Amino acid sequence: xxxxxxxxxxxxxxxxxxxxxxxxxxxxxxxxxxxxxxxxxxxxxxxxxxxxxxxxxxxxxxxxxxxxxxxxxxxxxxxxxxxxxxxxxxxxxxxxxxxxxxxxxxxxxxxxxxxx
Amino acid sequence: xxxxxxxxxxxxxxxxxxxxxxxxxxxxxxxxxxxxxxxxxxxxxxxxxxxxxxxxxxxxxxxxxxxxxxxxxxxxxxxxxxxxxxxxxxxxxxxxxxxxxxxxxxxxxxxxxx
Numbered sequence: 327x328x329x330x331x332x333x334x335x336x337x338x339x340x341x342x343x344x345x346x347x348x349x350x351x352x353x354x355x356x357x358x359x360x361x362x363x364x365x366x367x368x369x370x371x372x373x374x375x376x377x378x379x380x381x382x383x384x385x386x387x388x389x390x391x392x393x394x395x396x397x398x399x400x401x402x403x404x405x406x407x408x409x410x411x412x413x414x415x416x417x418x419x420x421x422x423x424x425x426x427x428x429x430x431x432x433x434x435x436x437x438x439x440x441x442x
Numbered sequence: 443x444x445x446x447x448x449x450x451x452x453x454x455x456x457x458x459x460x461x462x463x464x465x466x467x468x469x470x471x472x473x474x475x476x477x478x479x480x481x482x483x484x485x486x487x488x489x490x491x492x493x494x495x496x497x498x499x500x501x502x503x504x505x506x507x508x509x510x511x512x513x514x515x516x517x518x519x520x521x522x523x524x525x526x527x528x529x530x531x532x533x534x535x536x537x538x539x540x541x542x543x544x545x546x547x548x549x550x551x552x553x554x555x556x
Contacts (some may be wrong), residue, residue, distance in 0.1 A: 357542065368446070369530070369546040382543060417485055422543065431542070433485030
């Protein structure tokens with residue numbers, strides 16, 4: 327079974343440019359999450375989709391970040407315009423619909439973003 | 443004060459040693475406690491999961507939660523070079539249909555020397 331797939335693995339862009347990160351969750355997983363780790367800091371929650379709906383976007387840092395999950399399958403996270411402080415590793419995770427929480431989030435390998 | 447405190451290490455031990463990793467937290471609402479293992483350039487993978495207080499054992503790994511002290515631990519017995527990774531504690535107050543928002547520690551980098 328394929329795991330969570332993220333693309334690109336590494337992106338280097340200039341400040342002010344736009345970058346779009348893509349995440350393909352495990353097939354059948356309704357929950358999709360974006361997390362981010364900036365250098366020297368903890369991994370932090372950005373937002374949570376249930377199917378195509380945003381369940382919680384309280385971690386999104388500002389309106390330069392736009393996440394979508396059309397059709398409830400893959401998700402994109404767009405940063406426009408990118409700033410230096412957006413550099414970090416963006417992780418996507420997915421999980422099956424929860425009845426009782428199990429902690430079973432399956433993470434992708436991350437997309438490393440470098441803004442110059 | 444950070445919600446979750448974790449010593450980033452690095453921690454270096456000889457093969458076969460018992461490893462003790464721990465985190466402290468400040469949010470009394472946390473009920474779900476997890477340990478993730480992350481190899482270099484990979485995503486975190488769930489290692490252990492505990493609900494509320496108590497111990498949980500899985501092979502060479504034991505997770506302990508002491509909610510009264512707001513302290514969680516992960517013990518690795520008979521450590522192996524393949525255990526060399528970054529270990530992240532994570533916690534959550536939510537379950538069910540709500541947001542599954544994990545709060546992570548910074549991670550402790552462990553090296554097991556053959």
